[in-house]
Amino acid sequence: MSEFRRLNAGRRKFLQDGAAVGGAAALAGLVPSIAMAQGAGKVKIGMMLPYSGTYAQLGVAITNGFKLAIQENGGKLGGRDIEYVTLDDESEPSKGADNANRLVNRDKVDVLVGTVHSGVQMGMVKIARESGVLHIIPNAGVEAATAQLCAPNIFRTSFANGQPAYPMGKVAVDKGIKSVVTLAWKYGAGEESVNGFKENFVRHGGKIVKELWVPFPNVEFQAVLTEIAALKPDGVFVFFAGGGAAKFVRDWQAAGLKGKIALMGAGFLTDGILEAVGGAAEGIETTLHYGDGIETPKNKAFRLAYAKAFKLQPDVYAVQGYDAGLLLAAGMKAVKGDIGKKKEIIAAMEKVEIDSPRGKWRMSTAHNPIQDIYLRKVVGLENRVIGVAQRALDYPPASKCKMPPH
Ligand code: PHB
DSSP: OOHHHHHHHHHHHHHHHHHHHHHHHHHTTOSOHHHHHTTOOOEEEEEEEOOSSTTHHHHHHHHHHHHHHHHHTTTOBTTBOEEEEEEEOTTOGGGHHHHHHIIIIISOOSEEEOOSOHHHHHHHHHHHHHHOOEEEESSOOOGGGGTTTOOTTEEESSOOTTTTTHHHHHHHHHTTOOEEEEEEESSHHHHHHHHHHHHHHHHTTOEEEEEEEEOTTOOOOHHHHHHHHHHOOSEEEEEOOHHHHHHHHHHHHHTTOTTTSEEEEEGGGTTTOHHHHTTTTTTOEEEESOOTTOOSHHHHHHHHHHHHHHSSOOOHHHHHHHHHHHHHHHHHHHTTTOTTOHHHHHHHHHHOOEEETTEEEEEOTTSSEEEEEEEEEEETTEEEEEEEEEEEEOSSOGGGOOOOOO
16 A cells, blocks of 8 residues: 555544544533534534645645644544545645635635645635634745734744744854755745745855756756756755655765765755655754654654554654644633634634644744754654754744734
């Protein structure tokens, strides 16, 4: 069975188990009276994520993580049962707003969760701002979502694109890397990731030799690898993720560049791909807000529970989905499941401390995590934490968001 199919089979079983628990609780009269009083409708959650294409595994990991958090919350939110409406957004920006609109205005979801791709995210943010629906972003880092376009109903549990890349700029200089070529998919996430790195690298005296781009989701890297070999920089900073990252890391080794030029990136480069690349990533250092081996009871428990439920190792995407579930659970608990009390839900989500596998964190006033960025190194099948590159990073600064009063 393919990895993706195995994942989905696990997910189906998990859903069935969840449904059985919910049914039994209802029969036993355990549904809290407040939910009964409201007509006890289910909380409808729209999951708009990529389930096909280069980011498919990311969408699955986020979904798994989210459902694990809900399951650990008794399979409910504020005492109410849950109905999921799932939509494959294909990481296709041109369909982003229409798909989000379908979930909000046709399917009437109470909460909109998604997505991975920054371009698709822009469409979701538009619909969230127009409709006021409660919206949680479990990956896409497009900075505007928690800066110029920030809104009371929009929360992010992941990162802003430049946030995990920024600390790598200083790490590189500290390692003696003076000249860098940047290489990324040419769209919002690639551009903002490169900008975050560049800002800090140049500030500390580094020099960008050249910026190279590949159209998303293209994985034909031969031409750019040839150019890099000719330019001979000290290092290369890249943004690729998912299937594209796995292909790039393999191609880098095959081109004979491994060990000759330092390969760096925000940690998306090596997260969730280590089994697939069979050793090609060994030794790569990246910066990210998560690392597999974080030595906390919370991370250990999370990794065990996730592996047990899905027969798969979790990665940063699973953590972000899990934290989205924790965040929503905190909001719904504060109103005992009354989704109509949006102001109170938002207030609770703004002040909760998320007890995450990545470490405890809170929202900035722009609704983006203020979080530690770790330095990690690939050792075997692990993105091992070897230090903290920057503590409590708020990036871009929350002051870029003029949050409307709410
Ligand atoms: C994005 O498009 O915002 C994005 C996608 C995949 C990642 C990180 C950011 O791993």
